Amino acid sequence: MAVTLERIWPVLKGVPLAVLTMSLVTVDLAAGYLCLRENEDLFNPLNHLGLIRWGFTYAAIHPWKTLWLFLLFVLLFILAVNTLTCTTSKVLFLYRIYRNRAGLISKLFVHIMHYALLVILFGLLASYTFPGRYASSVIAVKGESTRIPGTDIYLELVSSDIDYYRGNRLKYLNGRTISVHFTIGLKSGETTVARAIGINSPFFFNGLGFYLEDFGPKSRSSMNDTPYVRLLVKRDRGTILYFSGTLLFTIGLALYLFRVFIKGSKPSRGPRNHGEGK
Amino acid sequence: MICPAWPRRGWNTGSKDKMPSLHAPFAMAAILYTMAWCTSMMPSPAPAASIPLFVLAILANLLSDAARYYHSWPFLPMYQMPFFLPSLVGILLSGSVLYQGKESRWLLGLLALLSLGALFFPKDFYLPFWKSRTIFSHIFFLTGVMADACFIISGLLALSYLKDRGTTRPIFNHWAIWGFALDTLSIFSGEIWSYLGWGSPVVWDDPLITLSMSTWFYYGCYLHLDLLRGWGMRRRALAAVLGAGLVVLFQWYPNLGPFSPPDINGLMRWPWL
Numbered sequence: 001m002a003v004t005l006e007r008i009w010p011v012l013k014g015v016p017l018a019v020l021t022m023s024l025v026t027v028d029l030a031a032g033y034l035c036l037r038e039n040e041d042l043f044n045p046l047n048h049l050g051l052i053r054w055g056f057t058y059a060a061i062h063p064w065k066t067l068w069l070f071l072l073f074v075l076l077f078i079l080a081v082n083t084l085t086c087t088t089s090k091v092l093f094l095y096r097i098y099r100n101r102a103g104l105i106s107k108l109f110v111h112i113m114h115y116a117l118l119v120i121l122f123g124l125l126a127s128y129t130f131p132g133r134y135a136s137s138v139i140a141v142k143g144e145s146t147r148i149p150g151t152d153i154y155l156e157l158v159s160s161d162i163d164y165y166r167g168n169r170l171k172y173l174n175g176r177t178i179s180v181h182f183t184i185g186l187k188s189g190e191t192t193v194a195r196a197i198g199i200n201s202p203f204f205f206n207g208l209g210f211y212l213e214d215f216g217p218k219s220r221s222s223m224n225d226t227p228y229v230r231l232l233v234k235r236d237r238g239t240i241l242y243f244s245g246t247l248l249f250t251i252g253l254a255l256y257l258f259r260v261f262i263k264g265s266k267p268s269r270g271p272r273n274h275g276e277g278k
Numbered sequence: 279m280i281c282p283a284w285p286r287r288g289w290n291t292g293s294k295d296k297m298p299s300l301h302a303p304f305a306m307a308a309i310l311y312t313m314a315w316c317t318s319m320m321p322s323p324a325p326a327a328s329i330p331l332f333v334l335a336i337l338a339n340l341l342s343d344a345a346r347y348y349h350s351w352p353f354l355p356m357y358q359m360p361f362f363l364p365s366l367v368g369i370l371l372s373g374s375v376l377y378q379g380k381e382s383r384w385l386l387g388l389l390a391l392l393s394l395g396a397l398f399f400p401k402d403f404y405l406p407f408w409k410s411r412t413i414f415s416h417i418f419f420l421t422g423v424m425a426d427a428c429f430i431i432s433g434l435l436a437l438s439y440l441k442d443r444g445t446t447r448p449i450f451n452h453w454a455i456w457g458f459a460l461d462t463l464s465i466f467s468g469e470i471w472s473y474l475g476w477g478s479p480v481v482w483d484d485p486l487i488t489l490s491m492s493t494w495f496y497y498g499c500y501l502h503l504d505l506l507r508g509w510g511m512r513r514r515a516l517a518a519v520l521g522a523g524l525v526v527l528f529q530w531y532p533n534l535g536p537f538s539p540p541d542i543n544g545l546m547r548w549p550w551l
Contacts, residue, residue: 015505022499029492030528036485043482124479170349172405179411200412200474211477232477242479246466253459260455 013085021079028075032068039065048234051128080121087114106259112252116245123242130237137213137230140184148233151188153206158183158194160227164220175220182215182229197229208235301400304342304361305540308393310335311364314375315386325378328386332368332375339365339393353406354415359423359533360396364389366427371434381438388434392530401535414471422464422490426529428457429497433522436515448511450518458497465494489528496524 011017036043042062046054059066091111098104138148140157147154161181165173181198186205195203195210202211214230314331317324343362346355368375368389375382409415432453439448468487469479480487500517503509 015502019499019502019506022495022502026492026496026499026524029488029495032488033485033492033528033532036482036488040483040485046482047476047478127479177408180408199408200414200471202474202477209477211475234477236477238479239473242469243473246469249462250466253462257455257459261452 009085012082013089014082015086017082018079018086021075021082025072025075025079028068028072032072035065035068042066043069046128048232050130076121080118083114083118087111106255106263109252109255109259113249113256116247116249116252119245119248120242121245123238123240123245125238126241127236127238138233139228139230141226141228145185145187148208151206151208153208154187155231156185156187157227157229158185160229162217162227177215177218180212180215182212182227184210184229184231197231208233209239301342301397301540303338303345304393305397307335307338307342307364308390308397310338311368311386311393312390315383315390318383318386328382329376329378332372332386335389335393336365336368336372339368350406352411353408354410354419356406356410357401357533359419359426360392360400360530362420362423363426363430363530364393364396366424367392367430370427371431381434384434384437388430395530395534397540399534399537401533409471409475412471412474414467414474417467418464418471421460421467422529425457425460425464426525428453428460429493429525430522432457433519433525436518436522439515440512440519448515450515454497454500454518454521458494458501461490461494461497465490486532489532493525493528496521 039062042058042065045058049057055070059069091108094104094107098107138146138155140146140155142157142160145154145156159182162177163179164175165178167174170178179199181196183194183196184203185192185194188206193205195205197203197210197212199212202209204210211232211234212229213232216228217225310331314328314335317331318328319325339361343365346358346361349355367385371381371385373379374385432450435450435453436448439446439450468490472481473479500514500521503514503517
C-alpha cells in the first residue's frame with residue numbers, strides 16, 4: 001500500500017496531471033455544448049431536482065446524452081485532488097524556503113486562487129447534491145394566503161408596484177412592464193413580516209431564499225390585470241461556500257495581476273520544479 | 279422570440295417610419311475594415327491610407343455598439359457579441375495599425391473577416407428579457423467580449439512571434455493573462471446574476487455557458503504550461519494560436535445566425551448615403 005502511494009503521489013501532485021485534466025475538461029465541455037443544445041429540456045430540471053434525483057430519473061433514461069456531465073464530475077474530482085495535493089505541498093515548500101525572508105506572501109497569491117477554486121467546487125457540489133427545493137413554484141395573489149409545502153410558512157401578496165414603459169427609445173416595450181416591485185407578507189408561527197421582491201432582487205426568510213420566477217400583469221392591455229407573483233423557494237446549502245470561493249479567487253487574481261503587471265514579476269509561480277507541483 | 283421592432287430592416291418593419299437601419303453603421307464599419315485591409319496589402323504609399331480607413335471603421339463600429347446598447351438599456355442586447363468584438367480587438371491593438379506594425383495587415387484582415395461574418399450571418403434580434411436588468415448582466419457581457427478580444431490578440435501576436443522565429447518579445451502571454459482575468463470576472467458576474475435571477479449559480483438552460491467554461495479551462499491549462507518540462511515559448515505560442523482559434527469557434531461562431539444579405543434600402547436611409 002505504502003509503495004503504491006509512493007508511486008502515485010508524484011503523479012497525483014504533478015502539473016502534467018493538471019494540464020491533462022484541464023485539457024480533457026475543455027474537450028468534455030465542448031461535447032457538453034452539443035448535447036445541451038439539442039436537449040435543453042433534459043438538463044433544465046437539474047436546476048431544481050438536484051444531481052441525485054436528476055441522475056436517477058432523467059439521466060438514467062438518457063445515459064448517452066448525459067454521459068459528458070458525469071465525466072465532467074470525474075474530471076473535476078481528479079482536478080480537485082490534484083490541486084489540493086499540489087498546492088499544499090508547494091505552499092509548505094515555499095514556507096520552508098521563505099520562512100525568515102520577505103516575499104513569502106507575494107509567492108502565495110496564485111495559491112489563493114487554487115484554494116478558492118476548491119472552495120467553489122465544493123460549494124457547487126453541495127448546492128447541486130442537496131438542493132433542498134421546497135416547491136417548483138408558489139403562486140401568491142392578493143387576499144389569499146398560500147402555504148409553502150413542507151414548511152409552516154404562509155405567504156400572501158400584499159402590494160404590487162408595476163411600471164409600464166412609455167417612450168420612443170424602446171418602442172417594442174411600449175405599454176409593457178419595465179420594472180416591478182412586490183411586497184410579500186409572510187407568516188411563520190407567531191412571526192409576521194413583510195418583504196420586498198423584484199426582478200433580480202430576492203429576499204430571505206427562515207433560511208429560505210425567495211426568487212421571482214414570473215409575475216403578472218406584464219402589459220397594460222393585459223386581459224387579466226389581477227396582480228400575481230410566482231416565486232421559487234429554495235434553501236441552497238452551497239451559497240456561502242461558492243460565494244466565499246468566488247471572493248477569494250477574485251482577491252487572489254487581483255493580487256496576482258498586481259504582482260505580474262505592477263511589480264513586474266514573471267508570470268510563473270516561484271521556483272520552477274518541472275512537473276512536481278503548481 | 280424575434281423582436282418585432284428591432285429587425286434587420288429598420289426600427290419599424292411594416293410601418294411608414296423611414297428610420298435608418300440599425301445595421302447601417304456596422305455595415306459601414308465592415309466595408310471600411312475591408313478597404314483598410316486591401317489598401318494595407320498594396321504597394322507603398324497606399325498602405326498609409328489604411329490608417330484613416332481603420333480609424334473611421336472603428337468609429338462606425340463604436341456607433342453601432344452604442345446604438346445597440348441605446349435600444350436595449352437598461353436591458354442586455356442579446357446575442358450581439360459578434361458586432362462588439364471587432365471594435366474591441368481594433369481598439370486594443372490600434373497601436374499596431376497606427377504605427378504600421380508588422381501585425382497590422384493580419385489584424386486588419388482579421389477585423390474584416392470578423393465584421394463581414396457578423397454582417398452576413400446575423401443572429402435574430404431578441405427581445406431583451408426582464409432578468410437582464412442588472413449591472414451583473416452587463417459586466418458579464420462586456421468583460422466576456424473583452425476577454426475574447428484579449429485571447430484573439432494573444433493568438434495574433436503569438437502567430438507573429440512564430441513567424442519571427444522567437445526573436446521578438448513574447449508579449450502574447452500578457453494578453454492571455456488579461457484575457458483569463460477578464461473571463462474570470464465575466465464568469466463570476468454571470469454566477470451572481472444567475473443566483474439573483476434564478477436562485478442557482480449555474481443555469482442549465484443556456485448551452486453557451488458550457489463553451490464559456492470550456493474556454494476558461496483551456497486558458498487555465500495554458501497558464502500552467504510554463505511549469506511543464508519541454509514547453510518552451512515556441513510551443514506556448516502554438517497553444518496561444520490554438521486558443522484564439524477555439525475562441526472564434528466556441529464564442530464567436532455560435533453567436534452567428536444563418537446567411538442573410540444586408541438590407542441595402544435600410545443603409546441608404548442614412549444621411550451620408
